[in-house]
Amino acid sequence: MNAPLQPDLAARAARQAEVVAALGAVAPPHILLWQPEEVTPYECDGLSAYRRKPLVVVLPETEAQVAAVLKACHKLNVPVVARGAGTGLSGGALPNEDGVLLALARFNRIKRIDPIARTATVECGVRNLAISEAAAPHGLFYAPDPSSQIACTIGGNIAENSGGVHCLKYGLTVHNVLQVRGYTVEGEPLTIGGLACDCPGPDLLAAVIGSEGMLMVVTEVTVKLLPKPVLARCIMASFDDLRKAGDAVAAIIAAGIIPAGLEMMDQPMTVAAEAFVHAGYDLEAKAILLCESDGTPEEVEEEIGRMTEVLSRCGATKLKCSESEAERLRFWSGRKNAFPATGRISPDYYCMDGTIPRKRVADMLEAIQGMESKYGLRCVNVFHAGDGNLHPLILFDANQPGELHRAEEFGAEILETSVAMGGTVTGEHGVGFEKINAMCVQFSPEEREQFFAFRRAFDPGETLNPGKQIPTHARCAEYGKMHVRGGLLPFPNLPRF
Numbered sequence: 014m015n016a017p018l019q020p021d022l023a024a025r026a027a028r029q030a031e032v033v034a035a036l037g038a039v040a041p042p043h044i045l046l047w048q049p050e051e052v053t054p055y056e057c058d059g060l061s062a063y064r065r066k067p068l069v070v071v072l073p074e075t076e077a078q079v080a081a082v083l084k085a086c087h088k089l090n091v092p093v094v095a096r097g098a099g100t101g102l103s104g105g106a107l108p109n110e111d112g113v114l115l116a117l118a119r120f121n122r123i124k125r126i127d128p129i130a131r132t133a134t135v136e137c138g139v140r141n142l143a144i145s146e147a148a149a150p151h152g153l154f155y156a157p158d159p160s161s162q163i164a165c166t167i168g169g170n171i172a173e174n175s176g177g178v179h180c181l182k183y184g185l186t187v188h189n190v191l192q193v194r195g196y197t198v199e200g201e202p203l204t205i206g207g208l209a210c211d212c213p214g215p216d217l218l219a220a221v222i223g224s225e226g227m228l229m230v231v232t233e234v235t236v237k238l239l240p241k242p243v244l245a246r247c248i249m250a251s252f253d254d255l256r257k258a259g260d261a262v263a264a265i266i267a268a269g270i271i272p273a274g275l276e277m278m279d280q281p282m283t284v285a286a287e288a289f290v291h292a293g294y295d296l297e298a299k300a301i302l303l304c305e306s307d308g309t310p311e312e313v314e315e316e317i318g319r320m321t322e323v324l325s326r327c328g329a330t331k332l333k334c335s336e337s338e339a340e341r342l343r344f345w346s347g348r349k350n351a352f353p354a355t356g357r358i359s360p361d362y363y364c365m366d367g368t369i370p371r372k373r374v375a376d377m378l379e380a381i382q383g384m385e386s387k388y389g390l391r392c393v394n395v396f397h398a399g400d401g402n403l404h405p406l407i408l409f410d411a412n413q414p415g416e417l418h419r420a421e422e423f424g425a426e427i428l429e430t431s432v433a434m435g436g437t438v439t440g441e442h443g444v445g446f447e448k449i450n451a452m453c454v455q456f457s458p459e460e461r462e463q464f465f466a467f468r469r470a471f472d473p474g475e476t477l478n479p480g481k482q483i484p485t486h487a488r489c490a491e492y493g494k495m496h497v498r499g500g501l502l503p504f505p506n507l508p509r510f
């Protein structure tokens with residue numbers, strides 16, 4: 014005979030049986046998973062430090078199933094978390110233990126490429142890179158290019174307002190999407206945006222893009238496609254000093270140049286990347302910049318000349334410009350593989366994602382060096398430098414007692430420093446579960462209440478991806494109690510407990 018379950022486990026099992034029965038009444042059995050070994054692969058996203066098993070995983074294949082599952086969950090007040098490819102780095106797709114995980118990877122059809130309108134209409138589970146691959150025969154591409162583009166889905170990109178190397182020139186996801194279709198928390202169809210340049214009513218598209226799966230479940234997206242540039246060339250610039258490299262980034266933009274990509278890596282990062290992909294990086298340099306120009310051959314030649322002049326003036330010790338497409342891709346291969354390269358030099362790493370004014374890049378790198386000593390952990394740095402978007406990768410070993418906690422504290426201090434430098438706690442990876450405390454540092458109680466009010470307009474019961482992105486006042490009070498910095502207690506008027 015089986016031993017009796019603990020009371021809370023018994024309650025969970027009863028709730029699970031109730032939810033499985035309700036979903037089984039509206040969805041075929043082969044799309045429902047609830048055995049522990051079936052739901053374990055879904056217990057985390059790319060932020061694997063945090064894991065929770067959902068009650069049930071649903072793998073819908075049709076929009077009717079999405080609607081039916083949402084209606085059933087709404088009736089039972091069950092939290093629902095949408096999931097694309099699970100590459101998110103802020104725990105946005107972390108399931109709720111009392112909830113349903115709606116895994117949308119089967120929505121992977123490209124419905125329409127319209128070369129005349131220069132649009133692609135795709136299902137939410139289509140991979141980012143697959144859109145450009147489908148558009149390539151028409152000489153078109155989809156510009157936002159997260160480094161995870163081989164795997165991440167357009168649904169996840171919408172939820173996170175994802176960026177990438179080419180977003181400095183071509184804009185983020187929010188600038189490249191025309192329309193999203195999907196379902197409300199009640200399972201009602203909803204279309205936001207439109208296929209024309211403008212559409213009637215308030216423009217809610219920018220609110221939905223970046224809303225981290227808290228306003229609606231997106232099932233279909235129409236994106237803009239751009240003509241593929243005739244030519245692209247990339248300069249690799251070496252610097253013997255971090256500050257000179259940081260200043261060169263600001264100088265390029267100040268000269269009125271908007272490169273197709275402007276990325277920075279510090280020496281520990283180039284060493285790790287070079288060992289992994291042999292990109293040809295200058296390992297003597299304290300930092301390298303990758304500066305790309307694209308357009309017609311004449312435009313590229315002119316811009317490469319101007320960037321070379323600015324980089325030389327800012328003290329670059331070496332400049333190498335790609336002479337072929339193969340060489341350009343080789344320069345980028347190290348940058349695009351920076352995260353997996355880091356995975357080779359440390360058992361675990363924690364990727365932060367703050368944004369600062371680009372003229373503060375060198376100040377931030379110096380501050381991070383100080384934090385390395387303070388927390389006894391190493392950090393390698395890669396930046397979307399042109400956007401001032403930092404990706405410090407804090408190296409730790411989760412098997413060493415206390416190291417994960419120190420990495421979290423290190424990350425929190427980087428985000429707080431970003432805010433102090435006039436930046437933000439997010440860049441392109443979203444707030445999710447990971448950065449929810451940092452939101453307390455950046456936003457006042459009144460601002461956070463407005464965020465909640467806006468969310469409730471879509472989801473009054475707050476059951477779509479609850480506990481993410483917007484911290485409650487109680488959570489901020491608790492965080493403030495734990496984090497007294499410089500002798501100052503944030504939000505002193507809030508009750509502590």
Ligand SMILES: Cc1cc2nc3c(=O)[nH]c(=O)nc-3n(C[C@H](O)[C@H](O)[C@H](O)COP(=O)(O)OP(=O)(O)OC[C@H]3O[C@@H](n4cnc5c(N)ncnc54)[C@H](O)[C@@H]3O)c2cc1C
Nearest residue numbers: 097098099100101105159160166168169172175176226231
């Ligand atoms: C190696 C690596 C490199 C990366 N590089 C970049 C980069 O350069 N730029 C960048 O911006 N990000 C980057 N990321 C982060 C990540 O890839 C992006 O955030 C991506 O958009 C997540 O897509 P996904 O399909 O994996 O979404 P998931 O991780 O599955 O989900 C992310 C969020 O989207 C929500 N969501 C997913 N699908 C839907 C839907 N259909 N409807 C409503 N909500 C939905 C989820 O609830 C969750 O909140 C990187 C990640 C890795 C692992």
